[in-house]
Amino acid sequence: MSNLREELKAQIIEQLNLEDLTPSDIVNDGPLFGDEGLGLDSIDALEFIVLLDTHYGIKVPDPNAAREIFHSVESLASYIEKTKA
Amino acid sequence: MKLVAHSFINASGLYVNGTRQIDLTGEENFLKKAYSELNIDYSKFHKMDNLSKLAFLATELMNEVVSFPAEGEGMQLIFANQSSSKQTDMRFIDSYANQGSPSPSLFVYTLPNIVTGELCIRHKWYGENTFFIQPAFQSAQFIEQAELAFSKGNTQCLCAWVDAKWQGNEECFLFLIDHSEGLLKPTELLEIYKSYTHE
Amino acid sequence: MSIYITGYGVISSIGNNVDELFTSLKAKKTGIRQGEKAFTTRYKVGEIAFSDAELHDHFQLKTEGSRTALLGMIAAKEAFVGHELRSDIRTGLISGTSVGGMDVSEREYANYLNNTTHNLQAYGHHSSGTSSAQIAQELGVTDFVNTISTACSSAANAIMMGARMIQKGWLDRVIVGGTDSLTSFTISGFRSLMIFDEEWCRPFDETRKGLNLGEGAGFIVLESAKSMEKTGKQPIGRLSGWSNASDAYHQTASSPDGEGAILSMQQALDVAQLSPESIDYVNAHGTATPNNDLSESKAFLHIFKGKVPPFSSTKAFTGHTLAASGGIEAVISLLSIQHGMLFPNLNHTQVIAETGLQPVTEVISNVKVNHVLSNSFGFGGNNSTIIISAV
Numbered sequence: 261m262s263n264l265r266e267e268l269k270a271q272i273i274e275q276l277n278l279e280d281l282t283p284s285d286i287v288n289d290g291p292l293f294g295d296e297g298l299g300l301d302s303i304d305a306l307e308f309i310v311l312l313d314t315h316y317g318i319k320v321p322d323p324n325a326a327r328e329i330f331h332s333v334e335s336l337a338s339y340i341e342k343t344k345a
Numbered sequence: 346m347k348l349v350a351h352s353f354i355n356a357s358g359l360y361v362n363g364t365r366q367i368d369l370t371g372e373e374n375f376l377k378k379a380y381s382e383l384n385i386d387y388s389k390f391h392k393m394d395n396l397s398k399l400a401f402l403a404t405e406l407m408n409e410v411v412s413f414p415a416e417g418e419g420m421q422l423i424f425a426n427q428s429s430s431k432q433t434d435m436r437f438i439d440s441y442a443n444q445g446s447p448s449p450s451l452f453v454y455t456l457p458n459i460v461t462g463e464l465c466i467r468h469k470w471y472g473e474n475t476f477f478i479q480p481a482f483q484s485a486q487f488i489e490q491a492e493l494a495f496s497k498g499n500t501q502c503l504c505a506w507v508d509a510k511w512q513g514n515e516e517c518f519l520f521l522i523d524h525s526e527g528l529l530k531p532t533e534l535l536e537i538y539k540s541y542t543h544e
Numbered sequence: 545m546s547i548y549i550t551g552y553g554v555i556s557s558i559g560n561n562v563d564e565l566f567t568s569l570k571a572k573k574t575g576i577r578q579g580e581k582a583f584t585t586r587y588k589v590g591e592i593a594f595s596d597a598e599l600h601d602h603f604q605l606k607t608e609g610s611r612t613a614l615l616g617m618i619a620a621k622e623a624f625v626g627h628e629l630r631s632d633i634r635t636g637l638i639s640g641t642s643v644g645g646m647d648v649s650e651r652e653y654a655n656y657l658n659n660t661t662h663n664l665q666a667y668g669h670h671s672s673g674t675s676s677a678q679i680a681q682e683l684g685v686t687d688f689v690n691t692i693s694t695a696c697s698s699a700a701n702a703i704m705m706g707a708r709m710i711q712k713g714w715l716d717r718v719i720v721g722g723t724d725s726l727t728s729f730t731i732s733g734f735r736s737l738m739i740f741d742e743e744w745c746r747p748f749d750e751t752r753k754g755l756n757l758g759e760g761a762g763f764i765v766l767e768s769a770k771s772m773e774k775t776g777k778q779p780i781g782r783l784s785g786w787s788n789a790s791d792a793y794h795q796t797a798s799s800p801d802g803e804g805a806i807l808s809m810q811q812a813l814d815v816a817q818l819s820p821e822s823i824d825y826v827n828a829h830g831t832a833t834p835n836n837d838l839s840e841s842k843a844f845l846h847i848f849k850g851k852v853p854p855f856s857s858t859k860a861f862t863g864h865t866l867a868a869s870g871g872i873e874a875v876i877s878l879l880s881i882q883h884g885m886l887f888p889n890l891n892h893t894q895v896i897a898e899t900g901l902q903p904v905t906e907v908i909s910n911v912k913v914n915h916v917l918s919n920s921f922g923f924g925g926n927n928s929t930i931i932i933s934a935v
């Protein structure tokens with residue numbers, strides 16, 4: 261279970277080119293978007309779509325509808341677990 | 346016109362008005378180190394490309410000794426470099442040519458003027474900004490452009506030569522000029538730039 | 545001090561020169577088709593049919609250059625027809641481009657990887673500045689050459705800079721505009737942002753999905769009254785207003801209320817000393833992305849206080865030609881003034897519900913067009929507006 265979350269953190273850092281960060285800088289249920297979180301925005305939402313497709317074979321058709329899924333590492337992980345189950 | 350302040354950053358350190366404030370020699374990621382040394386809380390920094398990071402840090406550092414006008418009122422941004430956004434261009438090409446999928450977060454940085462855009466976002470500046478591509482640092486051109494800016498009523502120009510050719514060859518020379526009395530000579534500006542780069 | 549326009553030139557997917565562009569506009573004929581190059585075939589694009597070699601031969605160019613440079617030479621030369629270089633008129637060239645000679649580098653690098661050729665010299669074309677130098681060389685312009693790279697507002701900013709240099713007395717005459725060719729780089733980039741419409745783009749339409757890219761170049765010649773006394777050229781229009789402002793919002797997206805767009809339109813009106821009511825036609829940036837068109841519409845409502853003049857985006861004709869768009873659209877603005885015509889916003893069926901703004905959808909003739917406002921908004925929140933007026 262938590263392996264997926266750690267794996268996601270590493271993938272997020274790589275996919276979003278956040279080279280300055282380490283997985284430990286990302287909190288499981290902390291917000292990824294907005295200034296309160298990692299400062300991610302709509303462009304990064306597109307990166308999540310690429311990430312889910314390339315690493316998990318999940319296709320998210322509409323970036324706007326996916327905001328809730330992309331809220332945190334936790335919500336991303338739950339979505340992956342639910343979809344792959 | 347008068348030179349108000351200048352700052353400089355490269356792998357050797359962060360400098361303001363000719364004095365090194367922070368030594369960065371030997372740092373593996375000198376930009377990250379500079380960010381943490383400056384005690385800034387701006388999470389968007391980590392997403393920027395090196396070109397934007399350089400200008401961002403040089404501007405933050407200058408902001409410690411001068412205050413910029415609110416909303417950048419009367420301030421024009423005049424930026425230039427030789428290699429445009431080449432470093433990020435290469436990484437973006439790699440994303441679609443070798444990694445299979447073009448990366449949007451890289452693509453947004455494949456234009457040099459995103460640098461000035463980032464500074465405008467950070468400081469809420471709404472004035473004019475432009476980015477020139479030139480063969481080398483041309484102090485006379487900056488002064489000409491500043492003169493144009495002042496003749497249409499601006500009072501300050503924030504100028505920068507910011508270049509990131511490849512990993513390890515990155516620099517930003519940032520300088521603020523205002524329209525008050527004084528004759529800023531291109532040679533003077535060039536000497537300051539050279540004193541930073543030890544050319 | 546008035547800045548006169550004494551020449552114009554253009555090449556795009558709707559024509560190789562100003563006459564052909566005008567004919568296509570009147571016939572509502574788009575240049576956007578399914579792409580024919582390896583990297584464009586997935587999309588609808590405003591591609592110019594000539595290969596680089598064909599461009600070189602057909603337009604009898606003397607100078608070698610990237611596709612971006614060749615397109616620039618063709619449009620700049622047309623703009624400069626009837627002009628001549630002379631030592632008592634300081635003449636400059638300011639060109640905007642976003643990709644420069646990247647088309648050459650892409651091709652050569654692929655060849656290198658396939659071991660077909662290894663031509664290091666080809667990369668000499670890569671730099672954005674080189675394309676301007678090549679255009680200047682073709683024209684023989686040496687007094688002043690400069691390159692602006694501020695994404696999709698590059699040509700508008702080049703026009704603005706040229707006007708200021710004439711005002712300041714640093715140049716007497718200057719060829720200004722922009723050029724960009726289609727490259728795999730830009731196609732991949734816009735693909736990554738998911739803002740392509742795989743169908744024909746529909747600017748200012750409720751159902752718009754995104755943009756179609758295009759390639760081309762557009763240049764105009766700016767001249768002072770003093771210079772015209774010497775050259776005897778007659779002006780075809782006047783550049784009366786210009787401005788650039790920052791949106792200070794996001795790297796690529798426009799602010800929801802079009803703050804930067806409002807600033808740039810207002811400041812251009814101020815420079816032109818015109819009230820918003822005096823604008824007869826607006827050539828919008830209108831890329832057909834959901835974000836731009838809504839934001840620009842809101843800015844229109846604000847600037848024109850609800851009474852928005854006839855407006856259209858001509859990008860459904862040419863595709864979005866990026867750094868060239870401000871130059872091409874300056875030429876279209878001049879045609880509107882010269883012929884008293886408004887050009888349609890193609891593919892429009894349904895107004896944007898939130899703003900209710902109806903663009904011009906047919907060719908409208910016999911109207912008096914004194915002042916045209918043309919917007920060019922670039923990534924980086926780099927927003928520019930120019931105003932072209934009848935003489």
